[in-house]
Amino acid sequence: TGKALIFAAVRREDWELEGRDTELYRFDFETGEIEPLTRRYGPDESPALSPDGRQLAWLGFDDELMSYTNTEVWTLSLAGGEPNRLTADLDRNVDALVWAEDGRSLYISYSDRGVGVIDRLSLDGSRTRVAEHLGGTTLGRPYASGSFDAGDKQVVYTKTASGHPADLFRIDRHGRETRLTTLNRELLDNRELARLEPVTWPSSHDGLEIQGWIAYPPEYREDQKYPLILEIHGGPFADYGPRFSMEVQLMASAGYVVLYTNPRGSTSYGANFANQIHHAYPGHDYDDLISGVELLVERGIADPNRLYVTGGSGGGVLTAWIVGKTDRFAAAVVVKPVINWISFALSADLTPFFHKYWFPAPPWEAPEHYWQRSPLSRVGNVTTPTMIMTGEADWRTPMWESEQFYQALKLRGIDTMLVRIPEAPHGIAARPSQLVTKVRHILAWFERTVPKTAPGGA
CATH class of the missing domain: 2.120.10.30 (TolB, C-terminal domain)
Structure with a gap:
């Protein structure tokens, strides 16, 4: 009315x-x-x-x-x-x-x-x-x-x-x-794009079915093994799907097979699936991701000596967590991560939210819980060459998170680089020029890395 x-x-x-x-x-x-x-x-x-x-x-x-x-x-x-x-x-x-x-x-x-x-x-x-x-x-x-x-x-x-x-x-x-x-x-009539294949596998942790998608390079041949990029979504409460992605297409066009997945904690599979990481993030989502990589190695798609991993935000958390748990990957790019949950919970833009929902208590009441879930707690295990990339105006996963990881890796003598994106917020690839530059940095880091000859896990 x-x-x-x-x-x-x-x-x-x-x-x-x-x-x-x-x-x-x-x-x-x-x-x-x-x-x-x-x-x-x-x-x-x-x-x-x-x-x-x-x-x-x-x-x-x-x-x-x-x-x-x-x-x-x-x-x-x-x-x-x-x-x-x-x-x-x-x-x-x-x-x-x-x-x-x-x-x-x-x-x-x-x-x-x-x-x-x-x-x-x-x-x-x-x-x-x-x-x-x-x-x-x-x-x-x-x-x-x-x-x-x-x-x-x-x-x-x-x-x-x-x-x-x-x-x-x-x-x-x-x-x-x-x-x-x-x-x-x-534009598209003059481009050959990556072919996408859906795939599922059981997690090595508990057999939980995990869904993902494989993007094949445009000139993919089944009689060859290819370098693999595991690309991990953020959130962590979000989902990937069979949708157009400039970043995936750029990686595939450079000759990589790209695996992107929805590990436990992802949305679109029900509340119970998402809450598999309730007060336990990162956790067995690691097993979900590694199981997918191993599947592609077993199928002869991925070259086990040319495995790479990257992800942004929550995907950056998991990338940093992965290199602290395994040396399976030849190189990693950690994008806008959380490295130390204590500093993050008390300084990020949504401070009242994170400790209340993602943790059992505030940091001063449960410091060990925060520390055990922090990638920084595992930095002593890292041997993988690791680039870190974050926007200087990012208040969701502030620059000081990346700086902590970078300094720790430098102190340990690990091959690393910190890429600071001027004036960029959490959405560091919002501009087309930033998106292209982001992918170029990722691929350049992977391409400079000598392939591992004896990968293993911890």
């Missing part, structure tokens, strides 16, 4: 410490009164009114202080009543919602086993698949992403595949799909 505004906010007095505890409110333009619509501990956000203005839908969850919790869809009649949880049987994290025109259902998006999907969600909680392979609004690494909208009995969304960035597609009310754009045809 235009007489009120519904918004999400943290209005509690200790908002600096409880920034995640948002509630929904209704602001009356005539009276100036603010009425709370939700009252629970946990985030409530992304409110959306039904077309008739009678119902409210939003995203949120009951916060039980787990490292990971699925975001769910809730509805509420503005005439009164209790919130209704629509996705109780959907063990996935809902990213976005849009009301259908009839007001009797919503369109929702989420990632399922590394694939972005759109479902139609009825108000009774039943779901119907509308589209798959939503994504493509990130280009660097093959993360979940994408955008969609609904109206006039159709859904328009960004669709991606390993061979092309996002284009716009339309799904009509009969389920017919129409491609609306071919934005990169002139």
Whole structure:
């Protein structure tokens, strides 16, 4: 009716410490009164009114202080009543919602086993698949992403595949799909891209099934073994999938087989899979990753003497952890990592969050727990030539994390280099020039390294 505004906010007095505890409110333009619509501990956000203005839908969850919790869809009649949880049987994290025109259902998006999907969600909680392979609004690494909208009995969304960035597609009310754009045809028609193959394997730790993707160089031959790059995603609560990735394509075009995976802790496989690393990160995600590498060696795809590893943010944590546990890799590039969980928990931009959800207690109460999970605790084992790369304006994984690792490696006489990216925040490859430069540095570090002749593990 235009007489009120519904918004999400943290209005509690200790908002600096409880920034995640948002509630929904209704602001009356005539009276100036603010009425709370939700009252629970946990985030409530992304409110959306039904077309008739009678119902409210939003995203949120009951916060039980787990490292990971699925975001769910809730509805509420503005005439009164209790919130209704629509996705109780959907063990996935809902990213976005849009009301259908009839007001009797919503369109929702989420990632399922590394694939972005759109479902139609009825108000009774039943779901119907509308589209798959939503994504493509990130280009660097093959993360979940994408955008969609609904109206006039159709859904328009960004669709991606390993061979092309996002284009716009339309799904009509009969389920017919129409491609609306071919934005990169002139570029892609003149390029031979990496072929992508899905793969699964059991983790050496407990047999848990792990999913990954192999990107083959454009001129791959089955009678040859290739240098392998293990590329690890960040988060750690995120997921990779069969999506277009400039970084993967650049690495493959340089002659490398690239393996990227979703180890335990990744999203899109359910809350239990993600919380396998609850208060235990890094941990057995290491075994998941190494098992994938060994599979490619056993299949004769990867040259065991030319194995390389890199990853950013959470992937940087795991890369630094890996070189502290094994000398299996000929070289490593650690990108924007956490090296010391104690210094990180007390200085990163989300200080109130990390110690509360990722650890059993603050650093001063459980220092040994923080230290045992810190890659710095294993730096005495490192023999692998290791480059470190971080933006100088990164407050998520601050530069002093990288500096600690670099100085420790230098003191031990390990071949190392610290690359400082001027003015770059946590998204160090946000600009195309930065993305290309990042990959060039990674490949240059790998190419200068003498292959190992007797790899082993610890």
